[in-house]
Amino acid sequence: MLADYATHLRASNNKRGRPYAEKTVTAYTKAARTLDRWLGTSPQVSASQTAPAHGVGLGVAQPASFLDCDAQVLNVFFRAHYDGGEGERQGGTHTLQRNLRPFFKWLSEEYDHPNPYDDPKLQRYAHPTDVRPTTLSEEFIHDLLQITGGGNPRVRAFEKVRDHAIIRVLTEGLRAEELLSLRLDTLHLEQGLIGPVTPLKEARASGEGRFIPLQPKTVLAITRYLRARDGHKRASDPWLWLGTRGRDRLSYSGLYRMLNRRAADAGYGNPDNPESKSIVHPHQFRHTFADDLLSAGVSEGDVMQVAGWKDSTMLRRYAADMASSRAHAAVKRMGDRY
Template identity: 35%
Template sequence: MGALNLDDLKELKDDFATELRRRNRSKPTIDGYLTRIDYFIEFLTENDLPTTGPEVTRDHIGAFIESLLTRPNKRTGKPLTAEYARSHYRALQQFFKYLAAEDIITADPFDKMTLPDAPEQLVEVPADDALRQLLTECAGTDFNDLRDTAIIRLFADTGCRAGEVAGLNIDDLDFAENTALVIGKGRRPRTTPFGDKTRTALRKYLRARAKHPKAKNDETSLWLGYQGRMTDHGIRQMLERRAAAAGIGHIHPHQFRHWFAHTWLANGGQEQDLMMLAGWRSRQMLDRYGKSVADERAKAAHRRARLGDKL
């Protein structure tokens, strides 16, 4: 067995993970960092470049980011998005910031580097009729139908993120107040309310869940799948299957969040209340969510105001 090289990026990656856990970062956040670091190490290895922290230079990182901007997606064959490259840039930036703080490297290669530009990509807000079709597709009475209806209604009714919904336990539901306690970004908890139809869907699902074979081994997780607790990835796969069966094309969890924000504002909801419900700290999020139909909201507001008719 060769000597252990503590400066090797694979070893340093594990140290970084320990630091992230010490900072109480969530598991999905840590996994995201580590996956992106692995991609960088793979790139360095494939191109016979150094894989120790002190030897990595700004040029190595730049070449990696450039490769992401020009490499096709293995699954679709289409070019990877600039936002995808930016996510890798941010992860590596935090990694090397940690290495510099620990004096493992003498200079941070990210000094004077800038994020690659990314054209703004507007997220399509699903039409109300499309969501109704999605719910119609789940309008059966078996376990999967009841579970998927409850998930879809909770997404639409609360605007929660996929990870927040996937992370719910049964005890996080409060049917006296019709609320769900979710853990948002930065491990910040918040209570989000839901309406009567969502309450009914959840109650029907819970009665079916009590009879599910996996319930004997898991008395806490809210959502059960074939292997036990349903993951974020499992929920995304479910939505893809249901959307295809409903004939409405691709749909992903974050589109519900955009629909929630757009529908809230279109119905006269206050921006400050939306920030609280969605778990946002920055008002910039108000501009981003539902932006693809912002002109529709503005025209509707103008029609309601009837300013010219007041003269």
């Protein structure tokens, strides 16, 4: 059933009339697999049980398949996910609930299964509005750059040169998916540009996208990486970022592990310790990018243009972490007013 669902997603368009991105297909099918695992292992849904904190008397037998799931069963599932810490916070359960919605719509269309999302008894988990994205300190980014060679031209090791260039490009505000989708033909180093980068979900048509201006040190880091890349056995591949030990393009998990390994090398925790695996997340560089530009006096409209945001809501959210600091600095720059 899940294989059929994934095929359906890849053959369908989203609500904007665009094909689903593979990352979206993965997220939607992962949500359904999470429910599938719970159905097979959870003992807490029974005819006599009441959903924790919801007061929902199920009155149904232990569900054996997706087609046994109604609003009451999903209420117990989502609460178990929330209480079990898998959702990390309300936002994680909200994302899971949102990503399962297309699956139950598909079940309704293909199997004539009543859609529990149409039932007003389904408990909703809202996305938290008070969670601020965190920025990275200047010292932390500097340490990552230093531990990967500091831009020293004498450093020739492929992995160090590549990692240094990747960290430099992340400081330019690209999303992880955009960075990983870069190809050799998206480089315009003579003009100090990369682009067009992978467009947003709202703009995935051919020819759409945006160009990213690069700092001079980023251009230099990419140039040195290209020289090191020439000796890679997959050098003829079109993708910019190649894996180590002769492997092909870098994956998201590879990017995530690389950043946390480099952070550990720089003294920020131990990636082999489960409690310190999430030292840094690739998207934090994007938060920091927004703060850096606003702190430098770049207008909100220009930041939105470079970052690829069509709505200022995201700009305000990404820049919220350091808003007070920027406001204080702006007032101090005024000096004596009277």
